[in-house]
Amino acid sequence: MKNIVLIGYMGAGKTTVGAVIASYSGLGFIDTDKYIVNRVHRSIKKIFEEDGEKTFRRMENRLCRFLQHQDNLVIATGGGVILNDDNMWRLKGNSVVVYIKNNIKTLYERAKKTETRPLARDYGEFIKRFVDREPLYEKYADIIINAEYKSVRDLAGEIVFAVLKFNETRI
Numbered sequence: 001m002k003n004i005v006l007i008g009y010m011g012a013g014k015t016t017v018g019a020v021i022a023s024y025s026g027l028g029f030i031d032t033d034k035y036i037v038n039r040v041h042r043s044i045k046k047i048f049e050e051d052g053e054k055t056f057r058r059m060e061n062r063l064c065r066f067l068q069h070q071d072n073l074v075i076a077t078g079g080g081v082i083l084n085d086d087n088m089w090r091l092k093g094n095s096v097v098v099y100i101k102n103n104i105k106t107l108y109e110r111a112k113k114t115e116t117r118p119l120a121r122d123y124g125e126f127i128k129r130f131v132d133r134e135p136l137y138e139k140y141a142d143i144i145i146n147a148e149y150k151s152v153r154d155l156a157g158e159i160v161f162a163v164l165k166f167n168e169t170r171i
């Protein structure tokens with residue numbers, strides 16, 4: 001089966017919902033942020049501080065180049081994966097791409113709570129970045145799921161159902 005790639009802004013729930021989808025569906029699970037952190041033995045915050053965002057984006061791109069050859073995976077991406085067109089066309093080649101969409105207040109309340117998001121400090125910057133990115137999430141999505149007020153379990157079920165339906169219409 002094709003991969004299920006989850007995209008969306010910081011705090012959308014890609015990592016959390018992705019793990020539940022994998023457990024429901026029997027697909028494997030990979031979180032690109034966690035994969036990179038484990039690979040280089042440094043937190044995202046440290047990578048940004050020591051090497052800069054550009055280096056992190058190169059690592060992310062290298063991982064997408066690897067993932068384009070994999071299947072049967074749920075892939076939770078980092079919030080910025082859509083910034084590089086090359087990432088997305090590689091992932092899309094073998095995946096159904098699902099955009100998990102939330103409102104900005106919900107996203108900030110969640111995203112500001114952790115150190116894995118060096119770009120989620122200032123609310124003004126957070127909003128600006130969201131406005132810039134939203135058209136890209138929509139452009140690359142095969143399916144858009146409105147996640148506001150939905151539990152992780154309900155979202156996981158809704159996404160599995162939507163992907164099955166999407167695949168049916170493609171055969």
Ligand SMILES: Nc1ncnc2c1ncn2[C@@H]1O[C@H](COP(=O)(O)OP(=O)(O)OP(=O)(O)O)[C@@H](O)[C@H]1O
Binds near residue numbers: 009012077080117151
């Ligand atoms: N549907 C939901 N309802 C309530 N809380 C949620 C929901 N989805 C995720 N959360 C919570 O929001 C926080 C952020 O979720 P998560 O880390 O999965 O986001 P993400 O999209 O992977 O973010 P990033 O792009 O930074 O990796 C977590 O604390 C998670 O438990």
Ligand SMILES: O=C(O)C1=C[C@@H](O)[C@@H](O)[C@H](O)C1
Binds near residue numbers: 010033078081119
């Ligand atoms: O939205 C972003 O640009 C990011 C989101 C996180 O998942 C991490 O990939 C990193 O903090 C950058």
Ligand SMILES: [Mg+2]
Binds near residue numbers: 014015031076078
């Ligand atoms: Mg995540």
